[in-house]
Amino acid sequence: METLETIKNLTMTQWSFYAVSVLTLFGALGTILSKNPIHSVIYLIMTFFSLSAHYVLLNAQFLAAVNIVVYAGAIMVLFLFVVMFLNIKDEAPELDNNKIVIGASIVGGTIGVILVAAIRLTESQKIDPSTYQIKTGFIETLGQLLYSKYLLPFELVSVLFLIAMSGAVMLGRKEKGERNF
Amino acid sequence: MDSVFLIKSLIILGIFALSLGIAAYETYFERVIAAFIQDRVGPDRAGPFGLLQPLADAGKLFFKEDFIPTLADKWLFILGPSLAMLTALMTSAVIPFGDSILYDGHEILVQGIEVNIGILWVFGVVSLGVYGILIGGWASNNKYSLYGAIRAASQNISYELAMGLSIIAVLMMSGSLSLRTIVEEQHGMNWNVFYQPLGFIIFLTCSFAECNRTPFDLPESENELVAGYHTEYGSMKLGLFLFSEYVNMFISSAVIATLFFGGFNYPGMDWVYSALTSKMGEVTGHNLATLVGTLVFFGKIAFFIFVYMWVRWTLPRFRYDQLMDLGWKGLIPLAVVNMIITAAAELSNQPLLVNWIGLGVFIALLYAGSALMKSKKTSV
Incomplete structure (x- = not known):
């Protein structure tokens, strides 16, 4: 009941x-x-x-x-x-x-x-x-926090993304003499 | 409170019905415009001027035999077109179709929901749009359908990036993700397209690609892939796929009008507002001014729908590698450049001037660079 x-x-x-x-x-x-x-x-x-x-x-x-x-x-x-x-x-x-x-x-x-x-x-x-x-969960609050208190980690994450991106480009690059489909 | 709720529900229902009705008549106007461009008569049998043609088409599709291929994944085969239609209809929730209605001392916005992440919602739903095609194409158990689906997925992902980057430039100008705020910033004739000509061109191109319209309709290119992702579809399931394309066209025209062409703003709107409120009284005048704004907004949408059709019957289809090259090597770098120029312009006190100067400098550099490259090549 x-x-x-x-x-x-x-x-x-x-x-x-x-x-x-x-x-x-x-x-x-x-x-x-x-x-x-x-x-x-x-x-x-x-x-x-x-x-x-x-x-x-x-x-x-x-x-x-x-x-x-x-x-x-x-x-x-x-x-x-x-x-x-x-x-x-x-x-x-x-x-x-x-x-x-x-x-x-x-x-x-x-x-x-x-x-x-x-x-x-x-x-x-x-x-x-x-x-x-x-x-608290709104984008304005989040943006203020990210660009003031957590600025360094935020920027470091972007560097990490850049590294990942260039890594992907490296992996996807054609080797010399590799067949070009 | 109840009547306010009722009016809000009526507005939402009206937006829903309008997006379906406009999509239905887009099919008619597509044929009329195609006929005009190709010097034909076009649909003229069903009703006066062929106006009942969409109904006749829908009737035909509904009464056709609805079959599912033997080895197809039955549920996913049904889920594909349903998802395509669902995602097409979800976007209109956040688009501000008009200012507000005053009723009983309450101000009711002519918009499904006003959220502070409006454009992100549009973007999220657009990125989901590909699932309908992908799932439908795979579930058909047909090579050509799968190729079409894969093409659609890679095309959508590639063009979403440039689209997002060109939106960021607009967001930098308005400082908000809410579509209503973006519209209100463009009061009168202060439209974003004057600040963002390059961004507008990138966004328009990307929305062509996202809607799978010619010149980017490679997922269904019939000379290579039979009919692409909907090869195995018939009856109203095919109808839903085709119809969702038209709904998408309507919605993306609305988004373009909202982001770059001022939404429900038009030159001289303050004069119209004051004239109406002084003649008709505060409440009626306000509501009538809202109505005029909404009509102007629909006029802008109709214009962009016309541009979609105009381009479809004018340009030939891209080759697939050209499509990918344009997306990744053309539009994304351009969008990044546009973003940098906009950032500089926003930091200066003269955004309009600096935007155009930046664009001019960029084009001059591009021209000089290409001329230099050419002379080098000829010397070698």
């Missing part, structure tokens, strides 16, 4: 939180359980999407949009792109192997239990809704 009462008293935000969480978990489970790699990738895209919805619920709209643009929009397209070139029917991985499944579930379950225990043990600060700055 008590659970029924709690369900009745849920606010709109809580309802959307639970709906989005169910979607996220469904997507995450689909990613690891589906046999077809393409289906896995599509489930993963769904997971990223519902994670973005979580960000919106936390009023971090910029993070949500960037998550969609970068992860769901760019990285997963490349994933899908590569997976589509593989010939799946010939190289169906032997996932029926029970040993792998049992081992993976034991490891995953243990890590899950440890995570839950750790989160319960940490004393996280409760946020007071009355004094909470509603603009």
Whole structure:
């Protein structure tokens, strides 16, 4: 009876939180359980999407949009792109192997239990809704922080990206005498 | 509060219905313009001037046999066109179609939602647009469909970069990601296109590529790939793919008008506003002025839709390597240069002047550089 009462008293935000969480978990489970790699990738895209919805619920709209643009929009397209070139029917991985499944579930379950225990043990600060700055997750606040307090790490990350980019160019460069398709 | 909610819902419903209706009539006008350019008659059988042609097309598509190829992935085959249509319709949520409606002391914005990340939302949804084509093409279990899908994906990713870089220049000028703020900055005739001529050209080119329109319609180039990603599609599934292209065209025209051509701003809008408010009273005048702004905005959208069609029936298709060269070696460096010029212009006190001077200097340097390169080559 008590659970029924709690369900009745849920606010709109809580309802959307639970709906989005169910979607996220469904997507995450689909990613690891589906046999077809393409289906896995599509489930993963769904997971990223519902994670973005979580960000919106936390009023971090910029993070949500960037998550969609970068992860769901760019990285997963490349994933899908590569997976589509593989010939799946010939190289169906032997996932029926029970040993792998049992081992993976034991490891995953243990890590899950440890995570839950750790989160319960940490004393996280409760946020007071009355004094909470509603603009915390907004892009203006984020920009101010990135260009003042975290300026050096931010600039270093851009150098890292530059190095990664030139590395990719190096790897993709044609060797001398290599066939030009 | 309830009536405010009702008006807001009506606005959202209206935007949704309008984007579908305009997309339907785009198919008609595409044929009319094609006929005009090629000196033909065009559709004139269904109704007066052929105006019922979109309905006839939709009826034909709905009543055709809907089949799924034997070895196709059934669910993904259905998901492809649905995703294409969904992502096409999602963007219109953040576009400001007009100023605001005054009702009962409340100010209701003529816009789906006003968020402070508007342009990023547009950009995110655009980057998702490729999934419909990619999934549909792969699920068809056909070589040509897959080639079309792969081409679409690489084309979209390549042109998104230049598009994003040209948007950054606009964002530097307005200092906000909200589309409404960007529009309000361009009050009257203070449109961004005068500050950003190069950025506008880059954005227009990239939006052609993102909509898979000629000259960038390589994903469906019928002389190489049969029909590209929708080779195996028939009936209304094909209809959804084609229709989503037209919705995309409408939305990208709206985004171009918003970013570069002042959205619902037009020269002399203050005069119209004061004349209307003094004649009709504060509330009615304001609402009528909003209506005029919205109509102007739709006029701009119609113009850009016309440009899309004009280009389609004028230019031939690119070759694939030319497309990639243009995207990576042409537009991205240009967009970076444009960004640097805009940054310099924003730091100076005369953004308009410095922007044009910067562009002039850049073009002069480019010309001199190419002349120098040419003389070197001939001497060797």
